[in-house]
Amino acid sequence: MAEVVLEHVMKNYGSLYAVNDVSFTVNDGEFVALVGPSGCGKTTTLNLIAGLLPISGGDIAIGNRVVNDLDPKDRDIAMVFQNYALYPNKTVFSNLAFPLQMRKLPKAEIASKVAEAARILDITHLLERKPRELSGGQQQRVALGRALVRDPLVFLMDEPLSNLDAKLRVQMRSEIKRFHHNLGATIIYVTHDQLEAVTMADKMAVMNGGFLQQYDTPAQVFANPVNMFVASFVGSPAMSLISLQAVSRGTEVVLQSAEGWELPLSPANARKALSSTTKNVVLGARHSTLKLHKMQVSGSVPGKIYTVEPTGDVTFAQVFIAEAVVNISVDPSVHLSPDEPVWIEFDQERVHLFDAETTSALTVR
Amino acid sequence: MTDATSTRIRPVTKKPVDYWRWSGRVFLVLLLIFTAMPMAWMLITSLKTGFAAMQYPPQWWPASPTLENYARLLDPRNSIGQDFLRYFWNSLWVSTATTILAIIVAVPAAYAFSRFRFPGRTFLFFSVLLRNMFPAIVFLVPLFILMRLLGLVNTHGSLILTYLTFGLPLAIWLLKGFYDNIPIQLEQAARIDGATRFQAFLYIVMPLSTPGIIATAIYSFIGAWNEYIYAYTFLTKHDQMTLPVGIQRFFSENATDWPGLMAATFMMSVPVVVLFLVLQKYFVQALTEGAVKH
Numbered sequence: 001m002a003e004v005v006l007e008h009v010m011k012n013y014g015s016l017y018a019v020n021d022v023s024f025t026v027n028d029g030e031f032v033a034l035v036g037p038s039g040c041g042k043t044t045t046l047n048l049i050a051g052l053l054p055i056s057g058g059d060i061a062i063g064n065r066v067v068n069d070l071d072p073k074d075r076d077i078a079m080v081f082q083n084y085a086l087y088p089n090k091t092v093f094s095n096l097a098f099p100l101q102m103r104k105l106p107k108a109e110i111a112s113k114v115a116e117a118a119r120i121l122d123i124t125h126l127l128e129r130k131p132r133e134l135s136g137g138q139q140q141r142v143a144l145g146r147a148l149v150r151d152p153l154v155f156l157m158d159e160p161l162s163n164l165d166a167k168l169r170v171q172m173r174s175e176i177k178r179f180h181h182n183l184g185a186t187i188i189y190v191t192h193d194q195l196e197a198v199t200m201a202d203k204m205a206v207m208n209g210g211f212l213q214q215y216d217t218p219a220q221v222f223a224n225p226v227n228m229f230v231a232s233f234v235g236s237p238a239m240s241l242i243s244l245q246a247v248s249r250g251t252e253v254v255l256q257s258a259e260g261w262e263l264p265l266s267p268a269n270a271r272k273a274l275s276s277t278t279k280n281v282v283l284g285a286r287h288s289t290l291k292l293h294k295m296q297v298s299g300s301v302p303g304k305i306y307t308v309e310p311t312g313d314v315t316f317a318q319v320f321i322a323e324a325v326v327n328i329s330v331d332p333s334v335h336l337s338p339d340e341p342v343w344i345e346f347d348q349e350r351v352h353l354f355d356a357e358t359t360s361a362l363t364v365r
Numbered sequence: 366m367t368d369a370t371s372t373r374i375r376p377v378t379k380k381p382v383d384y385w386r387w388s389g390r391v392f393l394v395l396l397l398i399f400t401a402m403p404m405a406w407m408l409i410t411s412l413k414t415g416f417a418a419m420q421y422p423p424q425w426w427p428a429s430p431t432l433e434n435y436a437r438l439l440d441p442r443n444s445i446g447q448d449f450l451r452y453f454w455n456s457l458w459v460s461t462a463t464t465i466l467a468i469i470v471a472v473p474a475a476y477a478f479s480r481f482r483f484p485g486r487t488f489l490f491f492s493v494l495l496r497n498m499f500p501a502i503v504f505l506v507p508l509f510i511l512m513r514l515l516g517l518v519n520t521h522g523s524l525i526l527t528y529l530t531f532g533l534p535l536a537i538w539l540l541k542g543f544y545d546n547i548p549i550q551l552e553q554a555a556r557i558d559g560a561t562r563f564q565a566f567l568y569i570v571m572p573l574s575t576p577g578i579i580a581t582a583i584y585s586f587i588g589a590w591n592e593y594i595y596a597y598t599f600l601t602k603h604d605q606m607t608l609p610v611g612i613q614r615f616f617s618e619n620a621t622d623w624p625g626l627m628a629a630t631f632m633m634s635v636p637v638v639v640l641f642l643v644l645q646k647y648f649v650q651a652l653t654e655g656a657v658k659h
Contacts, residue, residue, distance in 0.1 A: 052553050072556040079557045085550035089572045098568075102559030146558070156557075 002063030002153040002186060003028045004049065010057035011044055018044045020210040021058070026154075026203075031180045031187045033197035036207035037233070042190045043158055045207070049188060050156050051075050063153050073102070078147035082159040084139045086131035092118075092142050093127040099150045117149040137168045144179065157189045161196065173200060194234050198222065206230050228359040231284050231352060237316060240290075240326035242283045243356060246273040255283060257322035261301050266348040272362040273353055280356035283346075287327040291345040292317060292334070300343035308336045319344060404634075411435070411627035418623040434628035449629060451604060452611030457636070459521050459596075459607055460589040463528040467536045467585040468578060470529075475540030476566065480549070490541075493534040501531065502594065509598055523599045524607070528592060532585040539584065543577030544570070576647040583644060587637055608633050 004026040011019040019041045026032045034042040047053045049060055051072040059066050067075050078099070087095050096117055100110040118124040121141045131139055140160065147155055160176070161169045177200050180187050191197055197204045198218040206213045206221060206229075214226045218234075225231035231239045244255040244263070253270035254262040263283075265273055273281050293300055303321040310316075315332045318325050319342060328344065330336070353362040410418050412430040440446040477483075478490055496504075508527055509518070517523040547570055555565035593609040600606055612629050 050553075050557060052556070071561065072553070073559045073561065075557075077557060079554065081550045081554060083548060083550055085548065085554040087551060087555075087569055098555070099558035102555075102564070146554075150558075 003030075004063075004154055004186065004188065005061040006045075006049070006058070007061075008058035009045070009048060009055055009060060011041075011048055011053065012056045017210045019048065022207075022210075022212045023058075024205055024212060024215045026186060026188060029184045029186055031177075031189065031200060031202045033201035033204045034188065034190045034207060035194055035197040035204055035233075036192065036213075038192060040207040041210040042192075042205075042207050046079075046156055046158055046188060046190045049154075050077060050079055076153045077156055078150060078152040078154075079156040079158065080143045080147050080160045082162055084131070084143040084163075086139060086142055086146070088131055090130075091127065092123065092129055092131070092134070095131065095142055096127075096145050096149050099146060103150070113149055117145045120148070121145045136164050137172065140164060140168075140172055144176070148179070148183065148185075153186065155185050155187045157187065159191055160189075162191070162193070176200065195236060198234065204234075206233060208233075224361070225284075225352065226361050228282060228284070228354045231354070231361075235286060237287055237327040239284045239286050239352070240324065241354070242285075242322050242324040242326065244281055244283055244322065245279045246276060246281045247279070248274075255281060257301070259302075259322055261322075263301055263346065264299065268364060269348055269351065269353060271364050275362055275364075276353075276355045277357050278355075281362070282354040282356050282359075284352035284354060285326070285346055285350070287316065287329045289347045289350040290326070290328045291347075292319070292328050292330050292336075293343040293345060294340075296343045297345060300345040303342055303344050305336050305338050305340045305342055307338060317342075407627045407630055411624055411631050413624050415622060415624055418627075434624045435632070437625065438628055438632060445625070448603070448611065448614070449632075452606055452608045453632070455521065455605060455611075456590060456608040456633075459524050459528070460586050462521070462525050463532060463589040464582050464585040466525065467529055467532045468582055471533055471536035471540050471581060472574075472578065474533075475537045476544050476570070478537065478541045479544035480552075493537055496530050497534050504530075505594065505598060508595070512599060517599075519600055519602055519605060521605065524589075524592075524596055527595050527599070528585075528589040531592075532588050535588075536581045536585055539581045540574070540577055543574050547573050579644050579647040583640055586640065590633075590637060 006025070007023050009019055009022045010017065022041075022045060024032075034045055036042050044053065048055050049062075051067065051070060055068055060068060062075055062077065087098065090098065093114060096114045097110050100113060105113075114127070115124070118127055121144060123138065123141050123145060126134060126138060126142070131142065134142065140163075143160065157176075161172055164172060173196060176189075179185070180200075189197075189201065198221075201218060203216060204218050204221055205215045208229050214221055214230045216224075221230060221234055225234065225239070228241060232241060242257075244257055246265075247254055247256045247262075249262075249264075253265045253273050255265060255273070256262050291300075296302070301321060303319040303326065306318040306320050306325055308315060308317050310332060313332065314329045315334065315336075317328045317330055317336055319328055320326075321344060326344065336342070354360065355362055409425075409427060411434055412432070413424065413427040414429065414431060414433070417424050417427055417429070437443065437445055438449045441450055478486065508530075512518050512523040512526075515523075517526065551569050551573075552562075552565040555569045556562065560568060591609060592607075596607045596610045600610065603611075608629075612626065612633065
């Protein structure tokens with residue numbers, strides 16, 4: 001196992017930058033998720049680490065060795081592909097044995113290592129089969145087996161669960177997590193599903209438009225998103241964002257909506273709001289931090305129910321506030337109907353404020 | 366549930382005759398007769414004596430079937446047998462050499478067109494087709510002049526080179542389609558598993574493209590095996606002629622020996638038929654590759 005360091009990594013196709021100045025360090029034994037929407041550069045970044053694409057700039061080091069110009073075969077990595085990429089003309093045994101054969105290990109050692117990997121993944125009874133005779137979950141295990149049979153420095157995984165059905169995905173999710181725990185492996189895992197990243201990873205690297213937006217633990221990314229993109233990408237349902245104007249009223253600062261209502265800010269939040277480059281400020285709040293009232297209470301702002309989504313143990317209400325749709329979780333016993341007027345109370349300790357111009361989170365300086 | 370069973374049990378009301386279906390069947394039968402009859406007649410005639418072949422009304426089935434014509438063709442002791450076996454050998458050599466060379470060139474070329482992005486790729490790809498956009502006869506004189514300049518007239522090299530200009534573009538296009546269908550992740554996986562780019566091609570891509578290579582080989586082989594006009598123009602010496610040209614001699618020198626001619630023609634079709642029967646599975650697989658999602 002080894003650490004992986006990316007320093008100012010670039011990948012461009014002409015004037016198009018697929019990966020733009022990305023730097024982060026994956027510590028030895030860490031599980032890092034690269035997450036972002038389609039086309040954000042996460043898979044390209046993984047392919048750069050794997051050596052399947054040449055990098056245009058910067059440095060990639062695996063285990064204290066700069067690997068920029070090394071072939072994939074010389075980087076001592078293993079990779080699990082989204083479509084598994086099992087060799088269709090080989091049996092499961094030969095698929096697992098291939099990486100070892102390429103490294104010219106003696107036959108007896110290959111047989112014992114394959115047997116060991118098959119035992120760990122519980123695929124011993126499948127060794128004589130061809131990949132097309134396996135179910136999706138079994139193919140997934142074989143793909144994992146081919147990666148772990150060699151004991152590489154780093155495991156790279158490119159959306160390994162996205163071809164599985166929902167139930168199997170949850171099951172494999174915990175198996176991969178367990179696999180990471182047991183092996184103490186360094187894993188870099190690409191996914192477009194923020195939930196997978198949050199639930200599995202030690203750290204997550206949120207990417208958008210080729211740029212690394214935030215690199216931190218899931219808890220930190222969830223609690224302190226650095227900008228509006230990260231805030232709206234991580235968490236389900238997403239953080240609600242409301243565009244408002246910061247206005248000074250004597251000693252206090254209020255957020256004013258186009259509709260005319262005003263929300264007084266706590267002293268800490270007031271200082272944040274004043275650090276914005278313009279008066280335009282975006283208020284962000286997660287569904288669980290909001291309180292819904294059927295009558296006006298002090299400090300609440302008016303809204304109107306848009307839809308109600310019961311999920312069983314919690315009901316999500318979508319509320320129109322100042323031309324934004326805000327998600328609020330309420331107790332299933334609360335009866336709400338569309339177009340019903342409601343009042344929303346914000347938790348000043350847990351709201352987020354963003355600069356509408358730069359989209360960055362506002363902080364106290 | 367009851368609905369489904371009752372409809373199944375109830376006698377089906379007489380369906381109206383599907384005229385389209387039946388006319389289609391009739392058409393197919395006619396087509397089958399049209400293609401199979403000449404072959405059947407060829408085989409029947411080749412089993413007749415010279416006299417029986419010329420009878421009118423014709424003997425639909427030879428009164429005294431004989432294998433004499435075949436024996437004569439395959440007997441190296443008489444001049445006809447010597448000639449025939451020589452032509453056969455020439456055809457086999459030219460066709461096989463063409464096929465092997467076509468595959469050797471087409472496999473890496475098709476792979477490169479499928480996998481690599483390089484300047485001029487599209488232009489090159491379409492320019493290999495340019496040769497096939499004109500009737501073969503157009504190139505007869507230019508190629509003859511070229512072969513004379515190269516000193517290849519009256520050699521098998523001239524034919525092999527010419528047949529490659531027909532066969533290669535088709536081979537490259539066919540094989541490219543095949544490589545396009547092999548997921549690139551397989552090679553990437555192999556390279557991560559410790560293979561070089563070439564090893565990934567050799568161990569992973571090649572076995573998967575075998576059906577495509579076989580289909581391409583059959584195409585090239587048949588094209589070269591059947592070709593007449595270039596072989597007729599480029600080669601003037603008897604001992605170098607290929608079968609299509611050589612068989613012609615049955616018309617002139619032997620005062621049109623119909624049974625002999627038919628026997629020779631039948632023999633000529635044997636390699637192609639055998640190739641097809643043995644490799645048919647791959648051939649169909651290659652032509653339908655990519656038609657359905659796996």
